[in-house]
Amino acid sequence: MATAAEMSTEPVSARGGPLLDVRNLHVEFRTREGVARAVNGVDYAVDAGETLAVLGESGSGKSVTAQAIMGILDSPPGFVTQGQVLFHGEDLLKFGTEQRRKVRGARMAMIFQDALSALNPVLNVGEQLGEMFTVHRGLSRKDARAKAVELMERVRIPAAKERVRSYPHQFSGGMRQRVMIAMAMALEPELIIADEPTTALDVTVQAQVMDLLAELQREYNMGLILITHDLGVVADVADKIAVMYAGRIVETSPVHDIYRAPAHPYTKGLLDSIPRVDQKGQELYAIKGLPPNLLHIPPGCAFHPRCPLAQDICRTKIPPLYRVSEVRASACHFWKECIGDDRPAADKT
Amino acid sequence: MTTAPQPTKPEPSASGSPGREPILQVRGLVKHFPLTQGILFKKQVGAVQAVDGVDFDLYPGETLGIVGESGCGKSTVAKLLMNLEQPTRGEILYRGEDISKLSGRALKAVRRNIQMVFQDPYTSLNPRMTVGDIIGEPFEIHPDAAPKGERRRRVQELLDVVGLNPEYINRYPHQFSGGQRQRIGIARGLALRPEIIVADEPVSALDVSVQAQVVNLMERLQDEFDLSYMFIAHDLSIVRHIADRVGVMYLGRIVETGADAAIYEHPTHPYTQALLSAVPVPNPEAREHRERIILSGDVPSPADPPSGCRFRTRCWKAQEKCVVEDPPLTVPDVFRGTAGPAEHPSACHFAEEKIVVPRDE
Ligand SMILES: Nc1ncnc2c1ncn2[C@@H]1O[C@H](COP(=O)(O)OP(=O)(O)O)[C@@H](O)[C@H]1O
Ligand SMILES: Nc1ncnc2c1ncn2[C@@H]1O[C@H](COP(=O)(O)OP(=O)(O)O)[C@@H](O)[C@H]1O
Ligand code: SF4
Ligand SMILES: [Mg+2]
Ligand SMILES: [Mg+2]
DSSP states (O other): OOOTGGGTTSOGGGGGSOSEEEEEEEEEEEETTEEEEEEEEEEEEEOTTOEEEEEOOTTSSHHHHHHHHHTOOOTTTEEEEEEEEEETTEEGGGSOHHHHHHHBTTTEEEEOSOHHHHSOTTSOHHHHHHHHHHHHHOOOHHHHHHHHHHHHHHTTOTTHHHHTTOOGGGSOHHHHHHHHHHHHHTTOOSEEEEESTTTTSOHHHHHHHHHHHHHHHHHHTOEEEEEESOHHHHHHHOSEEEEEETTEEEEEEEHHHHHHSOSSHHHHHHHHHSOOTTOOOSSOOOOOSOOOOTTSOOSSSTTGGGOTTOOHHHHHSOOOOEEEETTEEEOOTTHHHHHHOOSOGGGOO | OOOOOOOOOOOOOSSOOTTSOOSEEEEEEEEEEEEEEOSSSOEEEEEEEEEEEEEEEEOTTOEEEEEOOTTSSHHHHHHHHTTSSOOSEEEEEETTEEGGGOOHHHHHHHHHHEEEEOSOTTTSSOTTSOHHHHHHHHHHHSGGGSOGGGHHHHHHHHHHHTTOOGGGGGOOGGGSOHHHHHHHHHHHHHTTOOSEEEEESTTTTSOHHHHHHHHHHHHHHHHHHTOEEEEEESOHHHHHHHOSEEEEEETTEEEEEEEHHHHHHSOOSHHHHHHHHHSOOSOGGGGTSOOOOOOOSOOOOTTSOOSSSTTGGGOTTOOHHHHHOOOOSSOOGGGTTOOSTTOSOBOOTTOOOOOOSOOOO
């Protein structure tokens, strides 16, 4: 783990708060077609040792939020226009470029869906893993290589000693994802953001990789933000969940509560629309329509054109994140109706 | 008009259809892609055994699901059925006739009755053609299916059938979302009123809410047009939902096959069990008491598959027998005559029932 000296920038007073606390984050992309409002007030927090799943369909702003947290937003055209990213209570958005670079990799790291394009194709994996130690820790090349082998063994890549000289394309998809996990783990960060880490993998390999990730997280007591669109993966590994729609968090909840009784009609729709391996099931519930174009987000609740519970107020007033319980919140004016309605959405007309 | 044989269509039925004539019979199907070395003088140094001895039947009105991880040969099977690849060996019998031996008119007539829907709605539609041209293209190849003057109206009908506005006929693919593009692909597949649709991962690229819309559409069209589906997917949950019967593929072979409840609730092949146990179930209550079978290693290369049982290198039950003897796809002796749900073909020397997906009522 990081030594006390390396953590000296952290104010002691902040140690009680969450590891990462994102508050009212806004990100927009200024493009030729107009301003795409990709992130419109995201609030979520994750603690050491905790797994937060961020769930949402493509284009809902999951990755852009992660990029803003990591400080790797494509800017221009992307700009953070509001909000705070509190890491141990300090706002990373106020850090200078150099300060942020020091945080990245060492204290928070990211795992991407597509390992092949995230890794450097012309460096062998030993060089890439070793670079983490030569650049951040000042190790010699020889020591760095030894560390690289150690890491590869840690993520259970067979024959690590021989494979340390292989290039990314010489690994299978699952093994490549392990290399990326090794990279992210190299400096033992406190927080890992994994953006669809297993989406491109086959189901048996996906299970291997998720297992490894969960094991490492436990061992190092890391905070983990797992971005996914897969409700099954969330149910399997998350402690709590934040559901995103059109750049906003529409519901946050501990994982058990949300599957039992979703408090937002979008979450409910998603849960009802997935086929299940453990049920034969009748016709699937289908949420009508399409996710909004971020250049023209509907007024009021962004979900209202697709929502079975929508009333007039939904078309005009943006719902705040209502407190549903101690630990739950929902951005729906009618969350009480939603949560109290235990009929499957498919039965409603 | 067409010379395609048009026997009277039997009643569609929901369950697998033993006792009725299959519309398609696949026997000993093999496709090896040669591996060559050298640029000028190509020398064959081996072969990718993409499909290596596959048998199955497809009955009228049913959905046969094919599942398996990437590279196991699913798309190659689809291309062989579509005549887009020539088999190395084996037969594909459409109403008793081997389609790989047909040519000319007879082949054209068969092709008309078997259509395909592809995975990627972004690359499978020609970006320079209008939606009308894309959906109407099959009429160019089979002009007798619709007289020229009628085509525009037929295309508009098809748009309506798949839930798209008929006025969109002059738009281009980029003006549509992924789900809408997949509807366009389905409309094209329906144009010639085929009997069989081979759908290769038709919803894999779509978001869950849109996926449900397309799956429901396909189910509705099946009833409406009495279609037989061969539905290929790597997503076991979707296949559970849509299929009447299921075949599980591994390294170019079908390793287990049966009615959907038999495969999902009473799998007997270790690979099927591992595959099912790895599927994340959207129920957090299940995570404590679910057994996970985590397979070690990766799938071996189809250019150099293991001897004996192809799954043995990752199988926790493998014995010496598995190294030397290739297990056939038949009902294992232990289950023969039991008349229970485990009595279905499974290519394993040590087949055993194991419930890996707890049923959720
Ligand atoms: N580099 C970029 N340039 C312009 N717009 C972008 C860029 N990256 C993301 N966006 C916009 O942000 C939206 C959200 O993207 P993203 O966060 O990647 O969604 P997801 O939830 O699928 O991860 C996209 O639909 C797009 O409109
Ligand atoms: N045209 C081809 N030439 C050589 N190898 C091929 C060709 N098409 C497919 N293959 C190989 O055959 C195997 C099966 O591929 P495919 O049928 O696409 O599998 P799936 O659809 O199950 O992912 C893979 O190893 C693939 O690389
Ligand atoms: S035949 Fe042997 S190796 Fe193959 S699945 Fe059965 S037990 Fe495993
Ligand atoms: Mg993303
Ligand atoms: Mg394929």
